[in-house]
Amino acid sequence: MPKINGNEIRPGTIVEHDGGLWASVKVNHVKPGKGGAFAQVELKNLRDGRKLNERFRSEDKVEQVELEMKDQQFLYETDGRLVFMDNETYEQIELDAELLGDRRPFLQDGMTVSVQYFGDEPLNVTIPQKVTCKVVETEPVQNGQTASKSYKPAVLDNGVRIMVPPFINVDEMIIVHTELMEYSERA
Template sequence: MAKINGNEIKPGFVLEHDGGLWAAVKVSHVKPGKGGAFAQVEMKNLRDGRKLNERFRSEDKVEQVRLDNKDQQFLYESDGKLIFMDSETFDQTELDADLLGDRRPFLQDGMMATIEYYGDEPLSVRIPQKVVCRIVETEPVVNGQTAAKSFKPAILDNGVRVMVPPFVGQDEDIVVNTELFEYSERA
């Protein structure tokens, strides 16, 4: 682990702070008219999901943690646990479905995901940013309505609601951005 100054913290950094592992979500550098500059950091605990806002001055030292990334294949879900397999060693890893949060519906059988480890402890799961889904319910296509920049609601095969352009119809495959939960393009 490396010690860094408080003003070097960037979003995505994993820090050891107050006996826990925290991911920096938002960082804003503040230079008040009176007093020294500081970094206002919004952090999320990687083990229990708690959030914390903390100020770090440039002279504060913080432990930056490096996580190991492993690409693993999703096999199945059982009793609220997600089962992944390492494609090199064929070892299976069991993780809580809560680690994915609201992105859980986008996880598909056989999908490759990146699991971040701290030592032997799995902390988070990253799925691909773009996933192909099928529209199971939406309003019919209306001719002549494609010129306006309007959207209509659609329900995907995984139960997620997204807004799609009017020219996209039912039973079509689309690409969905899993971070923004929005339509990206036709598949």
């Protein structure tokens, strides 16, 4: 694994530190009046989700880790575990459903996702940035509610509540931005 200087850490960099795999969440470069500059880095453990704040000076060496991305198909969920299948080898893996957090409802049967691997160990799941959903419940349009930035609440077929523009009606298909958890466009 390549070693990088402590001041080369950027958000999203994955490093091996204190015997674990950590993803840098936030990086703040500090240059105090006295002493040398350093990077104040917020790290998140990829295996158990713990967070850690660490200072890295420019002369500190850190091992950077490259994770392998594999596209896999979501099959089903059982007992809080998500089952995915590799499309090339047909091998199946199980991951904890809590990995996706509040984006879990957007995972649909047969959906292709990216699974990040460290060697043979699956660590994280990334679902597509935009997903098509059906509106199952929303309020009818009210007269005079034509302002460009007015929104109304809606419930999607996966149970998620989001705000949609007033022209969206029940049974319409919309595209939802999964990271922001908000309406993107009509499908």
